[in-house]
Amino acid sequence: MCNFLRTLLAFSSFVVFFDLVLLQETTDYYTYTKANDPQIQNQATEHPGGTIVNDKFVFTKSRSPYWLRNDLIVERNAEVVIEPGVTIKVEPQVGITVRGVLTAQGNQDERIILTTAEDASARTIDFPDIRLVDGPTILAGRVQIRHNAQWRSVCTNSKNWTSFDMETACRQLGFQGGTFYGWFNRQMPLKSRLLYEQPMCSGTESSLFDCQWSTRQLGSGVCDYHPDLAIECLPRHDKPLPYWRGIRFERANHETHRE
Template structure:
């Protein structure tokens, strides 16, 4: 039994063996978040308030798991009586009423005496949520179908009730860069299981979607044909290398792009960045500001990746902003593939010759060459090789060498080449291809090592 008092003076507490007398609610926050109030709606002192206590309140309110147990009137001070004591829950109770309450807590009494005002109390607050996680599925890194974890079940989200502000929060929570685009109509494929029956109402500045308000039920009759997807920008980029998949490595931290120093930088580190950017395999890991010095903060130094990480931020380093170097030590990489100006797995073929991207003549690009390009891009077998600039005319030079792949190579740079093509090719002959993973228009580009110069 929990007793509340409107008086700040000492008095005698009594207990009676009754149940379900006291209620609990969360006030001044979004659904399933707020200041904890009990009984006749008085507040709870923050002394020793922890995640076990928070878990019980979330459970009692059918609000899922506790996310945090916060203090210091995070959701504002209350105006009613104050629980004179503190909850001491084990965490397994079904209601706060079942927890043992330690009374006459000195911490609470001393704060009450500060000015004789409830405004001086340290009130407890709690955000709890049914949303336990969010992920992007069936797309490259930082892109895909939006799914939220409700309890133990991943559910898709209806495109009619997911907007720019919601997407900004998802990108931020996943450690990706700013939002690029919200896509409806199951752009990343139809999900399975349930479609979420609530609507997110984020302001756009939240750090995680569990902090967003929700409304229920949805007015829309949604199916998996309406699964929403989004594209976030990556939290790592390559700069001043002439393509999206070559250049100086820069990482996004606290909303600002910064550089990486080269102490210990090797091919395993480069492999992680190439994979994160969907740029194929690492060709080279360069040092000493090979692509020019950057500006702004130096975010990472002494990076050590195993090579299997999904993102550079998961690799060990000296810590954000900790370094013993300057911008002349910036790292760079060259990856074997880049994808520009269109959907993945289809487009015009281009190769990097030195520092110049060149198109390839359709007369000297065959099925075996296409097999290797599609394989390198993880795009499945080729569907069709298309000549006559089917994906548009490129710019710059047409490559003056012919690729001779056997068809079983894993990367295009492993194929032999011969120089001095016999054909008089122009951009009207730029070759393109469609791999089986996706069909559409765009630019498909492949790096050839400097050995091919």
């Protein structure tokens, strides 16, 4: 009998301790402190991100603005409510995934603002003089280079670029990787194209224009019987950008209240 009571007492103590641990974890999850980041300190209420399961969380105006440090995932049976006038500053490359319910209660007088936590206005973004067109996405397609303020397709006399050449082109676009995608027929109406046979990149350049190309010509009669080069890049930024990833809905129920 004594052994049974000791076992029951020990089990009861374990249950109580386990409940306290769960309660403490839940309390910590919804406790927000001022951010330690010097750029945001004393300006935003910190939200650590994470996953909300079978629960409801409200971004209140009284605690706004918020600083979302990591990805926030709203599961199927969970809900996130954003009150009118709330501002949420999101870390670069961080986003919100909604599988449950998102209720945004903004109105004309008190708008909801979701923006990057980093001051992107202080950055100057230079658009590259290269692009990929006529492909399924911005990551693959016909290579075009801006020459004398006009976009010209690139031909190579059917000579494929090296992996270093294609990786440099993708790096100039702001992406990683770089592989051969195919040969594209000439565009109509016919325009002069750019002959770019061998960029001769070493793999460390940030732009094709830094490579030691052997031939780059433009004009009639150049590449007349050869197709245009097409390459494909990987969907990863070569350098971190100061933007947040946005809101992704995955078969979610979302509501927007407008007044």
